[in-house]
Amino acid sequence: MMPIDLDIVLARLLLAAAGSLAAGGAVWAVAVLCRRTLPALAQQRSLWLSGQVAVAAVFLAMLWPPAESLRVMPIIEIVEPAAAPMPATPASAEAHAAMAAAPAPGLGLTSSAADRPLSAWVRDAGRAWLVLYLLGLLHTLWRWQRAQRLLEALAASGRALGASEHAGFAQHTTAQVSPLAVVEVDVAMSPMLLGLFRPRLLLPRHLRGFDTLQQQLIVEHELTHWRRRDLHWSAAALLLQSLFWFNPFMRLLGARLGWAQEFGCDRDVLRGRPPAERKAYAAALVAQLKLQYRPAGMALAFGASEANGGHAPTLAARIGLIRTPATARGAWSRWVALGSLAAVAIANFALQPALAWQAAEPAIEPVRLLARHSPDIAAAQPIATASATLDCTMMVDAASGAALVREGTCDASVTPASTFKIAISLMGFDSGVLRDDHAPYLPYKASYASPNPSWRHGTDPAGWLRESIVWYSQQVTKRLGPASVRGYVQAFDYGNRNLASVAGVDDAVAVSELSPTLRITPQQQTDFLRKVVNRELAVSQQAYDVTARLLKVDAAPNGWEVHGKTGTAPVRLANGRADRDNNIGWFVGWTVRDGRKLVFARLMQHPVTSESYAGLKTREAFLGELAQRSL
Incomplete structure (x- = not known):
């Protein structure tokens, strides 16, 4: 499994965050339209x-690695210039100075602040946003927490009441109120329900001066909040508003939720009541207009609304609906509205571009194998090559190092x-990680995610080299x-010896x-293979013996014994x-005949076809050439 690249995550x-703002605007527009028409x-x-929830869903969908089947907009590729490749031979001090003074590769960008590559700005913006977000959160x-402390202190200052001690509970039994604790406080405030896990009803002492019917209606309003689990709805909304503190539309939607909760309680309390009781209820709302001490937090107050803190316009709207309740619509209207919100969320996600972070050379995105891989294809990572067709044959005497063929x-x-x-x-x-031809046997796991179906099976070292199974190498x-x-x-001293750690690529893959x-040249291949054949490397004799045995090619021409390995990659x-x-x-390796050992490196360029693959074609070409050569 590839490690998570922090810069890519921060860019996402x-x-x-930007996508959630766009989604919030669209969702708010749909909600306001529903408010006006329904x-x-x-x-x-x-x-x-x-x-x-729709806004949060868009945010999470965009943060998750993109599903291109759902996305409409193309991926935005952020190309980051990479460091120049390591030279094969040491450069002079003058060459190093010239390289240091040269512009950064890729896109012709210099290192000045004004000309920084886009990827650097995106990376810095992502890091800055993380810091800002955490501070805001x-x-x-x-x-x-401060508001909760104030509410707890307010509750602690009061006196616990039994249901029979207050006129507002005259029509309720103790069983109907339990387990809700009732606390009377000597503070000029609205009656309120607070506490998600220990629900308490706070009643101001001045409420005893209200008409008995009004006291009962006010208490019934708060008990209705409790029965409807409005505190749980408010808690969910508050959690989303806290996580998306930067999105003003989440606060607007949360405020309208509080508004709807108050209207819902008004509706349930007054359902079936005569006009006189509706009038008394409206009068109680007006009486509370100047008694609106209500700290922000997890509490629901009778005289206040989340919409705008209980100010006169909201109370006037509530009184208007008390007098003339809105006509209820069928279930279809709710489903239409919820369907519209879902459509807006999906559309916002689909229209948001994704980030694809890569380097100009070498690529820093995880290596993806081509679907047409043969068993010997090693990788689909980009390679450095000239524009001319590649075609090289090198054969070197293993003992003397004399180049017998260089074409x-x-x-x-x-x-x-x-x-x-x-x-x-x-x-x-040499290390003991591999023990012999058939040990260790490793079962295939789905987490290896091999794109080649022929590799999706367990194997041992012999099968690994025979079928060129990439996941076993890793x-x-x-x-x-x-x-x-x-x-x-x-x-x-293998090739350019550069096995760098690269962002987005697991080290076991890198x-x-x-x-x-x-990177390696044919000349470097033969240099390395001479050390293998002459056993000049600091590895065990078993490492030489087993590797040579597993690399032996069955069909060898003109009495040559051939040991070799193929490899394929795109140009x-x-x-x-x-x-x-x-x-x-x-196709590289060594040949043996009559005690004479030659190392070889054959490199060819081939069109991609369904018939065979470049590594296999190169092996066939070399074996055919070997049969014709007089060496």
């Missing part, structure tokens, strides 16, 4: 809480692809550890044949992208 977080529906709590939580372009530095498995095999058997390098693999590569940075175009039509194919 920033984009998701006033009875606007009094439902579900409309406003569902609006908040802490401030929001601090305000909520074609043999100075191209490209990915070793699956030929790097020779080095991994030596490391594995398990070997994982057990060796990146530091150990890099140490071996340095000791082997040090395998899928390495985005490891890199001049614009930096992988060529889907052309692959390079490696």
